[in-house]
Amino acid sequence: MASFVPTSADTLEDQRLYTRARLTEVACLDCLACVGVKKNSEHHTSVQWDDEAKRHCPEMSRRDRLDGRAVTPACPRLVASIEAAARDGRIPIGAEDGY
Amino acid sequence: MSDVRTLDQGHAPERFARGWHCLGLASTFADRKPHAIEAFGTKLVVWADTQGELNVLDGYCRHMGGDLTQGSVKGDEIACPFHDWRWGGDGKCKTIPYARRVPLRARTQRYETAIVNDQLLVWHDTEGSKADHDILPPQLPGLDEGLYTDWQWSSEHIEGSHCRELIDNVVDMAHFYYVHFAFPTSFRNVFEGHIATQFMESKGRPDKTEGYGDAELFLKSEATYYGPSYMINWLDTDYKGFNTEVILVNCHIPTGPDSFLLQYGITVKKPEGLDDKTTDFIATKYAEMFGSGFLQDVHIWKNKVPVQNPLLCEEDGPVYQLRRWYEQFYVDQAEVKGEMVDRFEFEVDTTKANEYWQDEVAENLRLKAEEDAASESAAESAGAEGEPSLMSGT
Ligand code: FES
Ligand SMILES: [Fe+2]
Numbered sequence: 001m002a003s004f005v006p007t008s009a010d011t012l013e014d015q016r017l018y019t020r021a022r023l024t025e026v027a028c029l030d031c032l033a034c035v036g037v038k039k040n041s042e043h044h045t046s047v048q049w050d051d052e053a054k055r056h057c058p059e060m061s062r063r064d065r066l067d068g069r070a071v072t073p074a075c076p077r078l079v080a081s082i083e084a085a086a087r088d089g090r091i092p093i094g095a096e097d098g099y
Numbered sequence: 100m101s102d103v104r105t106l107d108q109g110h111a112p113e114r115f116a117r118g119w120h121c122l123g124l125a126s127t128f129a130d131r132k133p134h135a136i137e138a139f140g141t142k143l144v145v146w147a148d149t150q151g152e153l154n155v156l157d158g159y160c161r162h163m164g165g166d167l168t169q170g171s172v173k174g175d176e177i178a179c180p181f182h183d184w185r186w187g188g189d190g191k192c193k194t195i196p197y198a199r200r201v202p203l204r205a206r207t208q209r210y211e212t213a214i215v216n217d218q219l220l221v222w223h224d225t226e227g228s229k230a231d232h233d234i235l236p237p238q239l240p241g242l243d244e245g246l247y248t249d250w251q252w253s254s255e256h257i258e259g260s261h262c263r264e265l266i267d268n269v270v271d272m273a274h275f276y277y278v279h280f281a282f283p284t285s286f287r288n289v290f291e292g293h294i295a296t297q298f299m300e301s302k303g304r305p306d307k308t309e310g311y312g313d314a315e316l317f318l319k320s321e322a323t324y325y326g327p328s329y330m331i332n333w334l335d336t337d338y339k340g341f342n343t344e345v346i347l348v349n350c351h352i353p354t355g356p357d358s359f360l361l362q363y364g365i366t367v368k369k370p371e372g373l374d375d376k377t378t379d380f381i382a383t384k385y386a387e388m389f390g391s392g393f394l395q396d397v398h399i400w401k402n403k404v405p406v407q408n409p410l411l412c413e414e415d416g417p418v419y420q421l422r423r424w425y426e427q428f429y430v431d432q433a434e435v436k437g438e439m440v441d442r443f444e445f446e447v448d449t450t451k452a453n454e455y456w457q458d459e460v461a462e463n464l465r466l467k468a469e470e471d472a473a474s475e476s477a478a479e480s481a482g483a484e485g486e487p488s489l490m491s492g493t
Binding site: 004005006007008010011014015018019040041042043044045046047048049050051053054060069070071072073074095098099 | 105107108109110111112237263287289291294296298321323325331333407408410411412413415417418419420422423426429437438441442443444445446447448449450451
């Protein structure tokens with residue numbers, strides 16, 4: 001059963017644009033993780049993981065924040081890999097009409 | 100075909116979210132009286148049994164529909180005011196004082212409970228699944244050890260909005276400037292599994308004294324939803340060099356298709372060298388500020404329309420991905436898709452926005468200075484010192 005039901009077909013296209021369009025594959029330089037990355041600007045980064053990528057990343061499988069919080073903010077090695085890819089021009093930088 | 104953008108208002112979901120929902124501070128239910136809580140399109144009854152265990156059932160008696168919340172607690176059971184049927188916390192009718200036997204089918208809807216952070220949580224799932232204790236919100240370290248003040252707890256009924264409006268704030272970078280009067284200087288989201296987090300750093304706007312506006316206030320905030328309705332917000336505040344660690348719990352119970360009960364609690368880590376009274380005072384102040392902060396949001400929600408197809412600009416947060424995450428609580432467990440729970444990270448670029456906002460604020464201050472200079476009473480009106488204020492993750 002669908003939950004929040006759009007009434008227009010265009011909405012589905014918007015959902016696709018914002019969540020899936022223009023993702024570039026970036027492989028981690030230190031592990032086997034491979035993620036989808038989008039950079040709308042120098043400072044913006046969107047990173048889409050999947051299950052397999054998460055299993056490969058040692059940072060993600062380490063769940064031991066001592067302060068009771070649940071989230072791993074980021075994997076520093078993946079962050080470095082994305083920065084390197086952006087520097088090398090392997091990730092197009094710039095937004096297409098907001099997405 | 101016109102190229103005018105239309106708002107797709109869509110339809111609200113027909114069900115209420117699956118997951119743990121907080122009903123309030125456990126202590127408020129401990130008095131051996133029945134308590135009524137509107138939730139999930141019905142009314143629940145909450146009471147404490149002889150062992151002090153809290154029980155939660157649907158509030159309407161399965162005999163003839165009597166209102167159990169107006170009944171009384173007799174022994175371990177809740178007794179209906181209509182014909183005195185006695186219901187146990189396991190959902191079974193235990194006794195009918197005037198009957199030979201209790202019908203085997205005398206079972207009502209019960210809600211599994213858990214106590215976390217001094218609060219009563221119940222599991223809700225339209226599919227009737229067993230409560231998943233693995234995804235309870237975490238118990239805050241130091242709370243039971245007395246390192247924090249008692250919770251300052253408040254609630255607010257919201258009519259005319261689906262609770263997803265509240266969830267949307269997790270990604271809404273720009274509204275912190277316009278609605279809450281602060282500069283979000285850094286803004287990041289991570290969604291994964293049943294958890295959604297917002298990391299934010301901000302400072303108050305010097306041109307505002309209401310809301311969270313205050314140039315001397317710096318804030319580091321980490322706000323995490325554990326499931327659809329329970330957020331813990333860790334806030335490290337720096338006000339004029341005075342650091343306070345504040346924890347805000349922001350939770351809600353859906354009551355109808357477009358209404359919910361918002362509840363929030365504040366606790367403050369007791370600073371060394373301060374007596375409890377002073378610390379409680381600080382906590383009260385923060386609670387008041389959060390209250391007014393939520394009201395700023397509420398005013399927006401009350402007057403806006405729902406939108407399934409928000410139009411975003413480059414400075415906006417990941418609304419679509421957040422809603423994709425939130426969707427997992429509204430579909431059958433078997434229909435939860437990988438993309439709803441896969442890890443997703445988003446760093447908002449706040450640089451340009453803050454440049455524009457700094458200019459705007461500078462201009463506001465300049466205009467205000469001009470006005471003050473022009474007004475003869477400028478000298479008297481200058482005395483209003485803003486309260487130390489604080490911005491939460493919503
Ligand atoms: S309706 Fe509750 S006992 Fe009859
Ligand atoms: Fe808000």
